[in-house]
Amino acid sequence: MTAATGGDDLKAMSEHTIKPPSDSERLDWLRLIRSENVGPVVFRQLLDRFGTPAAALEALPSLAGRGGAKRQIRICSRDQAETESAAARKAGVQLLILQDPIYPPLLRDLEDAPPVLAVLGDPQVLSLPTVAIVGARNASANGRRLAEALAEEIAAAGFVIASGMARGIDTAAHLGCLPRPSTAVLAGGVDVVYPPENQALHRDLQQSGAVISEMPLGTVPQARHFPRRNRLISGLSRGVVVVEAAQRSGSLITARLAGEQGRDVFAVPGSPLDPRAAGCNHLIREGATLIASAEQVLEDLRHYAAGPTHIAPQSSEPAAPERPQTDEQAVEIMGEEACEALEELLGAEPLMVDELVRRSSLPIAVVHSALLDLELAGRIERHPGNRVARLYKGPADPL
Amino acid sequence: MTAATGGDDLKAMSEHTIKPPSDSERLDWLRLIRSENVGPVVFRQLLDRFGTPAAALEALPSLAGRGGAKRQIRICSRDQAETESAAARKAGVQLLILQDPIYPPLLRDLEDAPPVLAVLGDPQVLSLPTVAIVGARNASANGRRLAEALAEEIAAAGFVIASGMARGIDTAAHLGCLPRPSTAVLAGGVDVVYPPENQALHRDLQQSGAVISEMPLGTVPQARHFPRRNRLISGLSRGVVVVEAAQRSGSLITARLAGEQGRDVFAVPGSPLDPRAAGCNHLIREGATLIASAEQVLEDLRHYAAGPTHIAPQSSEPAAPERPQTDEQAVEIMGEEACEALEELLGAEPLMVDELVRRSSLPIAVVHSALLDLELAGRIERHPGNRVARLYKGPADPL
Numbered sequence A, B: 001m002t003a004a005t006g007g008d009d010l011k012a013m014s015e016h017t018i019k020p021p022s023d024s025e026r027l028d029w030l031r032l033i034r035s036e037n038v039g040p041v042v043f044r045q046l047l048d049r050f051g052t053p054a055a056a057l058e059a060l061p062s063l064a065g066r067g068g069a070k071r072q073i074r075i076c077s078r079d080q081a082e083t084e085s086a087a088a089r090k091a092g093v094q095l096l097i098l099q100d101p102i103y104p105p106l107l108r109d110l111e112d113a114p115p116v117l118a119v120l121g122d123p124q125v126l127s128l129p130t131v132a133i134v135g136a137r138n139a140s141a142n143g144r145r146l147a148e149a150l151a152e153e154i155a156a157a158g159f160v161i162a163s164g165m166a167r168g169i170d171t172a173a174h175l176g177c178l179p180r181p182s183t184a185v186l187a188g189g190v191d192v193v194y195p196p197e198n199q200a201l202h203r204d205l206q207q208s209g210a211v212i213s214e215m216p217l218g219t220v221p222q223a224r225h226f227p228r229r230n231r232l233i234s235g236l237s238r239g240v241v242v243v244e245a246a247q248r249s250g251s252l253i254t255a256r257l258a259g260e261q262g263r264d265v266f267a268v269p270g271s272p273l274d275p276r277a278a279g280c281n282h283l284i285r286e287g288a289t290l291i292a293s294a295e296q297v298l299e300d301l302r303h304y305a306a307g308p309t310h311i312a313p314q315s316s317e318p319a320a321p322e323r324p325q326t327d328e329q330a331v332e333i334m335g336e337e338a339c340e341a342l343e344e345l346l347g348a349e350p351l352m353v354d355e356l357v358r359r360s361s362l363p364i365a366v367v368h369s370a371l372l373d374l375e376l377a378g379r380i381e382r383h384p385g386n387r388v389a390r391l392y393k394g395p396a397d398p399l
Helices: A002-015 A023-033 A040-050 A053-066 A078-091 A123-127 A141-156 A169-177 A196-208 A225-235 A250-260 A275-285 A294-304 A328-345 A353-360 A364-376 B002-015 B023-033 B040-050 B053-066 B078-091 B123-127 B141-156 B169-177 B196-208 B225-235 B250-260 B275-285 B294-304 B328-345 B353-360 B364-376
Strands: A094-097 A116-121 A130-135 A160-163 A182-185 A210-213 A239-243 A264-267 A380-383 A387-390 B094-097 B116-121 B130-135 B160-163 B182-185 B210-213 B239-243 B264-268 B380-383 B387-390
Touching: A023 A040, A023 A053, A023 A078, A023 A094, A023 A116, A040 A053, A040 A364, A040 A380, A053 A328, A053 A364, A078 A094, A116 A123, A116 A196, A123 A210, A130 A141, A130 A169, A130 A225, A130 A250, A141 A160, A141 A169, A141 A239, A141 A294, A160 A169, A169 A182, A169 A196, A182 A196, A182 A225, A196 A210, A225 A250, A239 A250, A239 A275, A239 A294, A250 A264, A250 A275, A264 A275, A264 A294, A328 A353, A328 A364, A353 A364, A353 A387, A364 A380, B023 B040, B023 B053, B023 B078, B023 B094, B023 B116, B040 B053, B040 B364, B040 B380, B053 B328, B053 B364, B078 B094, B116 B123, B116 B196, B123 B210, B130 B141, B130 B169, B130 B225, B130 B250, B141 B160, B141 B169, B141 B239, B141 B264, B141 B294, B160 B169, B169 B182, B169 B196, B182 B196, B182 B225, B196 B210, B225 B250, B239 B250, B239 B275, B239 B294, B250 B264, B250 B275, B264 B275, B264 B294, B328 B353, B328 B364, B353 B364, B353 B387, B364 B380
Parallel strands: A130 A160, A130 A239, A160 A182, A182 A210, A239 A264, B130 B160, B130 B239, B160 B182, B182 B210, B239 B264
Antiparallel strands: A094 A116, A116 A210, A380 A387, B094 B116, B116 B210, B380 B387
16 A cells, blocks of 8 residues: 555656645655665655655654664654754755755666755756766876866866865866856765865855755765765766776776766776876776767767756656565565575675575565665665665774 | 689698798799789789799789780899899898798788798797787887886786887887897888897897898888888787877877787877877777786786797688689679779779779679789789778879
8 A cells, every 4th residue: 555655656756747845745855864774775665665754754663673673763853854954044055855846857867866955056057967077186287187178178068067076186177167067066064165175166166056965964074975975976967087096996986886877987098107097097998988088078978968958857767666566465474584584695795686686585575675674773784786785883984 | 723723722721731832932922922013912812813923923914914004014033033032041031931831820811911921030939929019109218118018028928029120119019028039020121120229129139039021121111111011010919009109100000900900909098198198098999908007918818828839820711702713704804894993983092892892883703803903003002901092103102
């Protein structure tokens, strides 16, 4: 029953035909995503299963209990949500929810799209065709010069530039396209300027583009926030250009996520003698497109460039196959047993959920339900690319 | 009749079962390839059609006349051939012919393999697994350092290095692998040292490896010789590594020929701000493998690395489909008409022979025969990759 309601709800959401949610409903969205152990994927599954955030909030404690939570999970109170909402209003921050028509369509297509997205500046910018430019913090002067030029020329061709407002390449990319719009995706709160020297850029971006984050206002960015943030940079974008990146750098994570999201990945090559080129050269060996000019990026992406209207959402294919629509009873019966079996199969290394289904020989609906329970109980952790890993004691730092 | 004999002959040749040619026969090989308008492709076709160089030499004047030669073509005399042969002996140069078992097997597989190959040094080296390293003459210090290191490590893994003994990358590659063997493929005569500062290297290469050329002794290299030479560098090699190359450089010609010959092409990337990296970056965009270390070349080629024996010839598939075995009469009847039609279709821009067959709607046998006549008459020119172009007045400089 509830599952069917969830299905209809999701369908309606993707068709944009639903009436705008009330303020009270918006608060429920905020409460649910701010509750303990609820990430974007769990959020979607709960919505899918219970139809509304309000219903999901009600069911949360018992689900977490079934997953083996040792104590009650912390649910965000109405008061707390109202406080965040009021602070956002005061700071000029809009909190978009997944159902809002203005929610960026490419981002909405991600399985782990943020249910609530904080936006400083013009949210319309987020729906314009976007190209990400990212790279090393300790960039060379040449690298920064290249990033600036690429940003300027790609922006001039009709794209918004997305980046992470970090030192080095990111900052150069944002600066390069001014006064044209760019989008900064922050790892901390949308109002927390990091690095501090980017105060003026942060202000300029609000004027000319947008600054966004899925984190609560005031969140100070921590190392573990960056990989999650990176999926949003690529998720917003048609393509991701990497300029200077060492091996094992955050830019390579962005590039990997971009590939998994079906985005085009471009990399600027460099001499094998330059360690800052190692990451890009590696990406090219792995299949990224070598580019030496903006023109070469535009060769592949120009057909996306902006007319005055924004891009229609691409797929919104029914997420149904992922849903435990059948086997409701199996889920109930096998629930606890499944939780144990899956926990047994999982390690600290993230594993594809598909692989987990294969290895466990459990019905897919049972696996999904059990993962939801385990996640709510804080015993597993979602990773981008439909992967999950076991949590041994407290959340591990993924960087 | 003659065609059938030629077919048998070619077959026997590729099976290495034929008895070694007499000194007199070797002189005929030399005479035929040194005759006017006879290049490697024409040579093979003549051999195919007439069975022996002696028979081909006899038929040459009438063929050229049918192709529309305004005067008798110059046929290399027995005296001239004896003079070259004696000079070679005196200089310690071996003249390998295509039928010699020691003729490098990978080279023999080329449709335009030199019928006679001059070798200074150890001809056995030419049959060992080989990797070419080529690049810019005006190389940077970093580029030369890379080429040296790549040559040293690839040679240490069991490969002979092939290059062109030019300034810059080529010289660095030869030096890098010393005292291990490398092969220098010269554009001029095997005894003509160019650039002059490579006198000592030329001597070292004879000791440790080989210096080869298809040109007569004493030939001073000219710009138009270099692209022809480049096909031999790639032809000898399992893979070609390009280190620093500008756009429109000879190294890119080598890379293109390598691709056409089915060799692996590797390129060392560089910054888009470095014009010496433009050629390599372009190659990578076109599908060459980006490499930043010898290890990455060896990843793809290690299985070829030397045991003590040389590589068996790969294919020697019957070249029969190319031969005007049928339609002998059509060839006779349509000969002159076909020559005119083909000349009409051809321009200065090289055209694939296949394409010419399509466009002319002539039987393939007729096209091949007419092209042979036209080439002997000096009215068309062969280009690597089974292409031909019209010659308007005297041979054009292909560089």
